[in-house]
Amino acid sequence: xxxxxxxxxxxxxxxxxxxYAVEDFNLYVxxxxxxxxxxxxxxxxxxxxxxxxxxxLPTGGEILLNGKDITDLPPYKRPVNTVFQxxxxxxxxxxxxxxxxxLKLKKVSDGAKMRKLTNAEIxxxxxxxxxxxxLEEYENRDISTLSGGQQxxxxxxxxxxxxxxxxxxxxxxxxxxxxxxxDMQLELKEMHKKLxxxxxxxxxxxxxxxxxxxxxxxMKDGMIQQIGTPEDIYNEPxxxxxxxxxxxxxxxxxxxxxxxxVRFINHVFDCVDEFPKNEKVDVVIRPEDVHxxxxxxxxxxxxxxxxxFKGIHYEYIMMVGRNxxxxxxxxxxxxxxxxxxxxxxxxxxxxxxxxTANIYDDAYIDKNNRVVISESAFECDITSLVPGSTVDxxxxxxxxxxxxxxxxxxxxKAEIGLKDIDILDDEQSGTVSGEIVSIIYKGDHYQLTIxxxxxxxxxxxxxxxxxxxxxxGLSVKSEKIKLKLKGEAKKYAKK
Amino acid sequence: xxxxxxxxxxxxxxxxxxxxxxxxxxxPLMLIIAYAFTDESGRITLDNFRAFFSGGHNINxxxxxxxxxxxxxxxxxxLGYPAAFILAKKEFGFGTATVLLFVMPMWINFVLxxxxxxxxxxxxxxxxxxxxxxxxxxxxVYNYLPFVILPLYTTxxxxxxxxxxxxxxxxxxxxxxxxxxxxxMTMPGVISAATMVFMPTMxxxxxxxxxxxRKISLIGNSIQLYFDQGLWHIGSLVALIMLAIIAxxxxxxxxxxxxxxxxxxx
Numbered sequence: 117x118x119x120x121x122x123x124x125x126x127x128x129x130x131x132x133x134x135x136y137a138v139e140d141f142n143l144y145v146x147x148x149x150x151x152x153x154x155x156x157x158x159x160x161x162x163x164x165x166x167x168x169x170x171x172x173l174p175t176g177g178e179i180l181l182n183g184k185d186i187t188d189l190p191p192y193k194r195p196v197n198t199v200f201q202x203x204x205x206x207x208x209x210x211x212x213x214x215x216x217x218x219l220k221l222k223k224v225s226d227g228a229k230m231r232k233l234t235n236a237e238i239x240x241x242x243x244x245x246x247x248x249x250x251l252e253e254y255e256n257r258d259i260s261t262l263s264g265g266q267q268x269x270x271x272x273x274x275x276x277x278x279x280x281x282x283x284x285x286x287x288x289x290x291x292x293x294x295x296x297x298x299d300m301q302l303e304l305k306e307m308h309k310k311l312x313x314x315x316x317x318x319x320x321x322x323x324x325x326x327x328x329x330x331x332x333x334x335m336k337d338g339m340i341q342q343i344g345t346p347e348d349i350y351n352e353p354x355x356x357x358x359x360x361x362x363x364x365x366x367x368x369x370x371x372x373x374x375x376x377x378v379r380f381i382n383h384v385f386d387c388v389d390e391f392p393k394n395e396k397v398d399v400v401i402r403p404e405d406v407h408x409x410x411x412x413x414x415x416x417x418x419x420x421x422x423x424x425f426k427g428i429h430y431e432y433i434m435m436v437g438r439n440x441x442x443x444x445x446x447x448x449x450x451x452x453x454x455x456x457x458x459x460x461x462x463x464x465x466x467x468x469x470x471x472t473a474n475i476y477d478d479a480y481i482d483k484n485n486r487v488v489i490s491e492s493a494f495e496c497d498i499t500s501l502v503p504g505s506t507v508d509x510x511x512x513x514x515x516x517x518x519x520x521x522x523x524x525x526x527x528x529k530a531e532i533g534l535k536d537i538d539i540l541d542d543e544q545s546g547t548v549s550g551e552i553v554s555i556i557y558k559g560d561h562y563q564l565t566i567x568x569x570x571x572x573x574x575x576x577x578x579x580x581x582x583x584x585x586x587x588x589g590l591s592v593k594s595e596k597i598k599l600k601l602k603g604e605a606k607k608y609a610k611k
Numbered sequence: 612x613x614x615x616x617x618x619x620x621x622x623x624x625x626x627x628x629x630x631x632x633x634x635x636x637x638x639p640l641m642l643i644i645a646y647a648f649t650d651e652s653g654r655i656t657l658d659n660f661r662a663f664f665s666g667g668h669n670i671n672x673x674x675x676x677x678x679x680x681x682x683x684x685x686x687x688x689x690l691g692y693p694a695a696f697i698l699a700k701k702e703f704g705f706g707t708a709t710v711l712l713f714v715m716p717m718w719i720n721f722v723l724x725x726x727x728x729x730x731x732x733x734x735x736x737x738x739x740x741x742x743x744x745x746x747x748x749x750x751x752v753y754n755y756l757p758f759v760i761l762p763l764y765t766t767x768x769x770x771x772x773x774x775x776x777x778x779x780x781x782x783x784x785x786x787x788x789x790x791x792x793x794x795x796m797t798m799p800g801v802i803s804a805a806t807m808v809f810m811p812t813m814x815x816x817x818x819x820x821x822x823x824x825r826k827i828s829l830i831g832n833s834i835q836l837y838f839d840q841g842l843w844h845i846g847s848l849v850a851l852i853m854l855a856i857i858a859x860x861x862x863x864x865x866x867x868x869x870x871x872x873x874x875x876x877x
Contacts, residue, residue, distance in 0.1 A: 171776050191779040192788075198780045204773040208795040217791070218781035278781065 121183075122147045122314050123168065123282060128177035130163050130338075135571060137163040139338045141177070145282075145316065145331075150308050152317040154325040155335035156361070161318045164335075165284050168316065169198050181281070196282040197275035201290060203267045205259045211270055212255040215242045218278040245277035248307065265296045272307070282314045289324065301327055322362050326350060334358050350402075355467050356563070359400035360556045366401040366442055368559045369469070378466060381439040381559060383416040385459055389466040398467045398558075403431065403444040405463030414456025423451050439559035471534070471575055479530040479599075481523040485511055487530050487597060490572030492548035495594040496530075498523060501601050512610065520610040527602040534563070536596035537576035539588050546589025550574065552582055566590060643854075646847035659848040669833065673852070676830040680813040683751045684805050690752065691759030691804065692797075698760070699767035710764060717757045725821045728753055732822075743823035750822035751812055758807040766800030806864045810857045 124144040130137045138160040145151050153161035166172040168179060170191030178187045186194060197218070205214050219238045223230040233241075246252050249269035259267065268288060275283055285304075289297045305328055308315050319325055325332050326346040334341040334349060334357075342354040353359035356367050370380035372391045377384055380399050391397055411417060418436035430448060434441045434457070441457075449455065476489045485507065486493040499505045501523060504516035513521040543549035550568040557563075562581065566574045566588060574590055582588065650656050663669050694713065698705050716724060728750050729739055739746040770793070778792040816831030828836075830853060837846030 169776075169780060171779075190784075191776070192782045192784050196780075198777070200773050200777060202771075202773060204771065204777040206774060206777070206792065206796075208798070217778075217783075221782040221787060274781070 120147045121145065122149075122181065123316075124180040124183075125164070125168075126178050126180065128164070128167060128174045128179060130160070130167060130172060131175045136338050138167070138174075141338075141340060143333060143340070143343065145314060148312050148314055149330050150305070150315045150317065150328060151331045151333065152319060152325040152329040153333050153335055154319060154322060154361075155341075156320055158337075159335040160338035161320075161333075161335050162286055163338075165198075165286055165316060165318050168282070169196060169284050170194050195280055196284055197278050197280040198284040198286065199268075199271050199275050199288045201286045201288065203271040205267055205270055205274070207259055209259070210255070211246070211251070211257050211259065211262070212242055214259065214270060215245055215274045215277050217274065222278065241277050245273040248276065248310075249273045264291055265300070268292065268300065272304075276307075276311060276313065280313060282316060283311075285315060285317045287319055288317075289319075289321075297324070304328060326362070334361065336361075352465060353400055353467065355470050356398045356400070356556050356558075357470075357554070359398075359465070359467070364403055364442060366403065366406075366440075366559060367556055368399050368401075368439065370397050370399045370466070371395070372397060372466075376461070378464065381416070381436045381441065383436075385415065385464055386461045387464040387466055388461045389464075391466060391468075396469045396472060398469050400465040400467065401441075401459060401463060403442045405459060406441060406443040407458045407460075408432075408443060408445050408447070408449065409456040409458055411454050411456055414458050417454055417456040419454045420449060420451050423449070437560075440557075441559070473534060474532045474537070474573075474575055476530045476532075476572070479528050481526045481528060483511075483524045485513075485523065487528060487599060489530055490548060490568045490570045492568070494530075494547050494592055494597060496597045496599060497594050498599075500599050501526075501528070502605050515605075519606075521605060521608045522610050523601075523608050526608055529600040529602060531598040531600070532574075532592055532596060534575055534577045536592060537574055538591045538593070539564070539566075539576060539578050539580070539582070540591060541588065543587040543589045546591045548574070548591075549587060549589045552584055552586045552588060555582065555584055643847045643850055646844050647851045648848075650844060659845045662845055663848055663852070669849070672828055672833050673830055675828075676813045677856075679747075679751070679829060680809045683748065683755060683812040684809045686748070686752050687755050687759040687808050688801065688804065691756055691763060692801070695760045695763035695767055695800075699764050699770075710760075713760050714757045716753070721754075722817065722821075725750055725754065725818055729822050739822050739824035739826070743826035747819050747823040747827050750818045751815070754818060755808045755812060758811075759804040762803040762807065763797065763800040766797050766803075770796055802864050806861065810860055813856070814853055 121144045125141050128141040129139050141160075141164055153164060155161050163172060167174050170186075170189060170193075174187060178185055180186070181194070181196075206217065209217070216238050219233055219241055222233055224233060242255075243252065246255065249272055251266060251269050251273070254262070254266065254270075259270070262270065268291075271288070288304075289300050292300060301324060304315075308328075317325075317328060326349070329346055331343065332346055332349045333343050334354075336357055342349055342358045344352070349358065350362055353362060359365050359367055368380040370378050372393050372395045373379045373384055374393055376387050376390060378387045378391075378397065378399060379385075387399075408414075416436060418434040418441060420432050420434050422433040424431045426444070429444045429446045432443045432445060432449065434443055434455070443457070479487050479489045481498065482488050482493050484493070485496075485498040487496040488494075498513055499507060502513055502515045502521060505513045505521075508514050508520070513523060515521065538546075540546045548568055550566040550572075552564050553567045553573075554565040555562055558577075561577050561579050563575065563577055564582060566576070568574070576590070647659055648655055648657070650658055698710050698713070729746065732738070732746055732749060737746055737749070774792060774796065775788060778788040783791055813829070814831045816829060816835050819827045819829045819832060830849065834846050834849050834853070837843075837849065
């Protein structure tokens with residue numbers, strides 16, 4: 117392992133009963149690094165931070181600080197300090213007392229024995245910390261008289277005054293307004309440079325993460341999606357989720373048509389990534405990587421259908437066949453006019469397709485010959501389990517050889533294609549209902565992930581617009597569910 | 612137009628309340644003051660004062676009442692604080708139902724409750740006749756404990772948990788966190804609880820009467836005794852002194868810098 121690694125998380129997970137907040141989290145952080153956990157709410161980023169701080173104990177794995185196992189160490193014995201989301205300043209103390217809180221408890225080695233800090237030492241450190249956050253004159257102010265931004269600074273001062281090895285920041289700028297947030301971002305970066313402390317920062321704001329960090333850890337559903345520099349994360353996203361989460365982008369389903377050739381939006385483009393021929397992939401194209409040309413030039417063409425002025429540039433939506441392509445350009449172009457466009461090979465980011473079908477490994481057949489997925493029974497074609505079979509009037513499957521099978525409680529693997537799930541606005545009318553947890557736009561359709569109350573995910577493609585957190589019903593036509601029996605069919609033959 | 616013609620204005624709604632206040636608060640208060648500073652013939656005098664403060668017995672009773680008040684408050688806080696703390700901690704899984712169990716005695720008739728406590732104590736061998744002080748204190752604590760638990764519980768459930776985490780984070784262990792963070796932050800609840808216990812304890816006479824089998828005399832008992840004997844003037848003076856003590860007590864409690872001194876329920 118590298119020498120300058122300050123903290124390492126090995127296979128860390130946090131389970132709450134059946135569900136998990138963090139799963140198999142592996143990460144090491146270098147000394148002096150500014151690392152950010154980025155992800156939507158509920159992705160486990162705060163839980164991970166709290167495990168580093170010691171407020172939560174992992175249910176699996178270990179956390180090493182400077183090579184020493186601190187997994188079970190209580191928070192007050194860890195050389196880390198936290199800046200809390202809502203500041204958590206002590207209301208019964210003034211600014212000075214808040215900042216001095218940690219110092220008054222601290223013991224330093226003085227030759228052979230440990231001693232407390234003297235008042236003069238504390239005073240010097242508190243004043244210095246307040247100077248760093250630019251609030252020197254506020255020593256004797258009551259916490260309640262401070263503005264949100266000032267409280268934020270005091271919270272930072274209270275943490276850094278203890279000279280922690282790692283400073284943990286849990287969405288510290290979340291409660292500030294946009295202007296102040298931008299200012300604080302710059303100050304934090306400055307502070308990080310000046311103090312040389314390792315910063316671990318948690319945010320759901322991708323721009324903040326890109327601005328501040330040396331390294332970004334993108335998380336979703338308790339799992340790391342990608343670790344990389346802001347440039348890596350932005351330019352080479354690992355998957356559609358990361359691409360979608362990090363800034364505006366065009367995401368399409370595509371097929372590799374040859375060596376470094378990929379086909380999407382009905383055109384074949386040159387690319388730089390190598391994937392096997394005919395492999396289904398996802399491609400990401402950043403709006404700024406599309407170059408608009410004259411109508412008859414360019415690799416392909418499309419019609420501009422929308423134009424929004426964004427200050428330094430315009431944002432256009434171009435229809436290329438049935439697909440939408442978002443483009444930014446500084447030129448003022450005409451709406452409803454057809455233009456050509458180029459995409460450079462290195463502007464096309466190809467990602468392995470995560471999912472081509474929904475696969476449920478723990479499905480089973482109930483006594484009505486339906487398949488149960490996520491505690492819901494779907495009508496299915498039971499005869500597909502035995503080729504050439506029929507169902508008799510008693511509900512038993514009769515094979516071509518006349519053998520009767522009783523598939524009640526048989527374990528099966530069920531597979532449902534992304535396009536084969538019908539989505540219904542009325543959550544009651546489907547076979548199963550759930551909440552939309554993610555939406556990715558893919559040019560001419562949306563890819564939705566619907567999570568049932570049993571925590572099972574259904575991924576489907578639809579042309580219709582929905583919102584995140586919408587409750588919807590889902591149904592699947594019986595012939596669209598592909599069943600595969602686990603084990604031999606003869607196990608279920610009736611004697 | 613209609614509105615202008617209407618004889619009733621909204622402020623008339625306050626009339627019943629004002630009448631009530633005048634009849635049952637202001638006039639009695641005036642009467643107490645008037646009685647305290649006059650004698651039977653109606654002459655203005657400070658004799659009642661002299662009589663009260665010259666009799667060592669009265670001073671003793673007053674001091675003893677204050678002592679019992681403090682003692683009861685202290686015992687109730689010592690017992691009630693951990694109870695409220697445990698109830699308020701979600702980890703222990705006590706729901707509102709458990710809190711209700713603690714508060715329920717308040718709903719039972721006071722006289723019945725006190726008499727039942729006396730009989731129960733008698734049954735286990737602590738009779739008021741033999742141990743008047745012990746029995747009285749048990750009765751007091753039993754009666755006033757819910758008044759301590761409830762405001763403390765309210766303050767504790769409203770406490771921001773991240774402040775406790777911040778304390779741990781800054782290097783305070785569990786004991787230090789309790790004394791430096793949890794206790795100061797629950798102080799409003801403690802003060803509110805103390806006022807809810809101290810003043811009524813001092814002036815109560817039913818509990819000391821019933822539990823101590825009339826062997827213990829608190830200032831409330833003195834007032835009752837004076838009034839029973841028809842000594843209205845000196846009785847009123849004692850009542851006035853009590854009022855002054857309670858007023859000073861409330862003032863001290865309220866001058867504490869903490870806002871929301873009384874938890875949501877009070």
